Amino acid sequence: MNGRLLSIDVLRGMTLIFMIIVNQPGSWDNVYAPLLHAQWNGLTPTDYIFPNFLFIVGVSIVLSLNNRKNELSKNKALKKIIWRAFKIYIVGLFLWIFPSFDLGNIRWTGVLQRISFVFMFCGIIYLFVNKKYFMYLSFITLIAYWFIMVYIPIPGIGQPDLSVPELNLAHYIDKNYLPGVMWQGTWDPEGILTTIPSIITGVFGLIAGSILVSNLNIKDKLIKLFCIGLILVFVGDFFSWSFPVNKNLWSTSYAFLMGGMSFMLTAGFIYLIDVSGYKKFKMSQVFGTNSIFTYVLAGILSSIFYSDIILGIEINTVFVDSLVEIGFYPKLASLLYALVYVVIIYIPAHYLFKKKIFIKL
Numbered sequence: 001m002n003g004r005l006l007s008i009d010v011l012r013g014m015t016l017i018f019m020i021i022v023n024q025p026g027s028w029d030n031v032y033a034p035l036l037h038a039q040w041n042g043l044t045p046t047d048y049i050f051p052n053f054l055f056i057v058g059v060s061i062v063l064s065l066n067n068r069k070n071e072l073s074k075n076k077a078l079k080k081i082i083w084r085a086f087k088i089y090i091v092g093l094f095l096w097i098f099p100s101f102d103l104g105n106i107r108w109t110g111v112l113q114r115i116s117f118v119f120m121f122c123g124i125i126y127l128f129v130n131k132k133y134f135m136y137l138s139f140i141t142l143i144a145y146w147f148i149m150v151y152i153p154i155p156g157i158g159q160p161d162l163s164v165p166e167l168n169l170a171h172y173i174d175k176n177y178l179p180g181v182m183w184q185g186t187w188d189p190e191g192i193l194t195t196i197p198s199i200i201t202g203v204f205g206l207i208a209g210s211i212l213v214s215n216l217n218i219k220d221k222l223i224k225l226f227c228i229g230l231i232l233v234f235v236g237d238f239f240s241w242s243f244p245v246n247k248n249l250w251s252t253s254y255a256f257l258m259g260g261m262s263f264m265l266t267a268g269f270i271y272l273i274d275v276s277g278y279k280k281f282k283m284s285q286v287f288g289t290n291s292i293f294t295y296v297l298a299g300i301l302s303s304i305f306y307s308d309i310i311l312g313i314e315i316n317t318v319f320v321d322s323l324v325e326i327g328f329y330p331k332l333a334s335l336l337y338a339l340v341y342v343v344i345i346y347i348p349a350h351y352l353f354k355k356k357i358f359i360k361l
Contacts, residue, residue, distance in 0.1 A: 004063065005063065005212070005270065005274055006273050006274060006279075006285065007266075007269040007270045007272070007273040007274045008056060008059055008060065008063065008266075008269075008288070009284075009285050009288035009289050010269060010273055010281040010284045010285050010288055011052070011056060011265065011266065011269045011284075011288070012053070012056045012060075012287075012288035012291055013281070013283070013284035013285055013286065013287030013288025013289070013291070014281070014284040014287075014288070015049055015052050015053045015056065016053070016287045016288065016291055016294055016295060017283070017284060017287055017342055018046075018049050019049055019050070019053070019295070020294075020295075020298045020338070020341065020342050020345060021035065021335075021338045021339065021341075021342060022035055022036075022046050022049060022338075023298070023302070024298065024302050024305075024316075024337075024338050024341045025316075025334045025335065025337065025338050026316045026317075026319055026320035026333055026334035026335070026336070026337025026338065027316065027317070027320045027330065027333075027334045027337075029330075030320070030330035030331045030333070030334040031331065031334055031335075032331050032335060034046065035335070037247060037248075038246075038247060040163075040164070040165060040246065040248065041162070041163065041244040041245065041246050042244075042245065042246075043245050043247075043254075043257075047247045047254075047258075048258065048261060050111070050247070051198075051201045051247075051254075051255070051258035051259070051262065052258070052261070052262050052265065053115070054114075054115065054118050054198060054201040054202045054205070055201055055202065055204055055205040055208070055258075055259065055262035055263075055266075056205060056262075056266075057115060057118055057119055057122065057202050057205060058118075058122050058201075058202040058203060058204060058205020058206040058207075058208070058209060059205040059206075059208050059209040059212070059266065060205075060209070061119070061122055061123055061126050061202075061205070061206060061209065062126060062205075062206055062208075062209025062210055062212070062213060063209055063212070063213065065077060065123075065126060065127070066209075066213045074127050074128070077123075077127055078123070078124065078127060081119070081120055081123035081124065081127075082120060084119065084360075084361055085116040085117070085119050085120035085123070086116070087361040088112055088113075088115055088116035088119065088292070088361050089112065089113050089116035089117075091112055091292070091296055091361065092110045092111065092112030092113040092115075092116065093106060093107075093108070093110075093113070095110075095112065095296065095299040095300070095303070096110060096181075098299075098300060098303050099303055099304070099307070105180075105181055106180045106181065107180055107181040107182070107183065107188075108178070108179060108180040109178065109182075109183075109188045109190040109191060109192075109195075110183075110190055111190065112295070112296075113190060114190045114195060114198055117195055117198075117199065118195075118198055118199050118201070118202040119202070121199045121202070122199065122202035122203060122205070122206055125137070125203060125206065126206050131206070131207075131210045134203055134206055134207045134210070135207060137200075137203060138200045138203050138204060138207070138259075141196065141197070141199075141200050142197055142200055142252045142255055142256065143252070145196060145197050145252055146239060146242070146243050146251075146252035148169060149162070149168060149169055149170070149243060149249065149251070149252075150162070150242055150243055152169060154167065154168070154169055154172050155172065157172070162243065162244060162246070162249070162251075163244075165184065165187060165248065166186070166187075168249065169193060170187065170191055170192075170193040170194050170249055171186065171187040173191070173192050173193050174186070174187040174188050174191040174192060174193075175187060177192060178191055178192055189247065189248040194248070194249055194250040195250075197250040197251070197252065197254075197255045198250045198255075200255055200259075201250075201255055201258060201259055201262075204232070204259035204262065204263065205262070207228070208225060208228075208262070208263055208266055211224050211225055212270075218270075218275060221270075222267045222270060222271055222275075225263050225264070225266055225267035225270075226263070226264050226267045228260075228263050229259075229260040229261065229262070229263030229264035229265075229267065230260065230264065231260070232256045232257070232259045232260030232263065233256070233257055233260035233261065233264075234260075235256045235260075236252075236253045236254070236255070236256030236257030236258075236259075236260060237253070237257065238253075239251075239252045239253040239256060240253035240257070245257060283346060285353075286346060286349050286350050286353045287345075287346070287349060289353060289358055290349050290352055290353065290358055290359055292359065292360065292361055293349065293352070293359040294345050294349050297345055297348065297349075298341070298345050301341075301344065301345070305341075316337055319333070319337045319340070320333045320334055320337055323336065
């Protein structure tokens with residue numbers, strides 16, 4: 001299994017579709033609970049989305065670089081990785097300041113910014129670390145993160161209290177050292193310290209990708225993926241007793257649990273699509289083959305639709321209010337807006353797909 005896998009494109013695209021649905025409701029005051037992130041400790045279906053995307057980033061690095069290892073020297077590959085990560089990061093900054101372009105109000109962290117860091121570090125790890133050490137690296141890093149977050153005293157505060165956002169080391173570092181705007185005022189869910197375990201989510205993807213390009217037969221590959229996933233889920237449950245499942249902190253238990261789910265999800269999609277030949281995921285494939293384009297377009301249109309700066313009206317508000325006036329339940333109207341929004345993004349993405357135009361940063 002070298003090069004592109006249809007199952008990975010589909011899984012990436014499906015993840016993107018859910019990201020757009022979650023990020024662009026018609027009204028943030030009317031959202032079904034499963035489509036919201038857990039406020040702090042805990043887990044909702046929405047919390048599965050971002051780590052799965054980062055996991056696929058790791059898988060894709062292996063599929064891409066393994067297929068071209070004879071074409072690129074490590075130094076050339078490293079330059080390409082760093083340059084692409086830089087471009088993804090810059091686009092993330094652009095989406096934050098668009099359309100006002102207020103340079104004094106920049107959020108230096110964010111979804112694309114985190115993707116850029118995960119992509120860069122996972123690319124470096126894949127190039128320069130022997131794959132047999134990937135799992136050791138993952139466990140050592142996540143256990144060290146668990147120890148630091150649970151047991152290391154916080155300057156001026158003392159022992160951490162993981163039941164609230166303000167009494168942990170990640171919050172302390174963001175508050176004191178992270179410049180610019182933070183999503184939660186004094187801390188950021190894509191902050192400095194929490195980026196480290198999120199990189200390990202990408203490393204789990206490297207492990208899965210390395211299994212996929214190995215010489216094992218397909219049956220053994222799928223069994224190995226599923227078994228690793230199952231083990232990681234149990235490890236995540238074990239750590240949750242001392243470090244609760246928490247997306248905002250990308251807790252050790254969360255990283256293990258989401259990594260395990262992604263391993264099993266990948267195995268399931270490969271069996272369904274690449275082995276069994278099920279081909280009914282065209283929309284997801286379209287999104288998955290132009291993932292950065294669709295995400296960026298969704299972000300740009302969101303800035304336009306949610307504001308009256310350019311069009312003079314807030315399209316999301318008009319849409320939801322119109323449906324509510326004719327009898328739709330507000331949360332349903334909000335969800336329908338998000339679904340229509342996905343279709344709007346799909347139209348240009350499908351055109352590019354038909355023309356075999358794949359936009360990469």
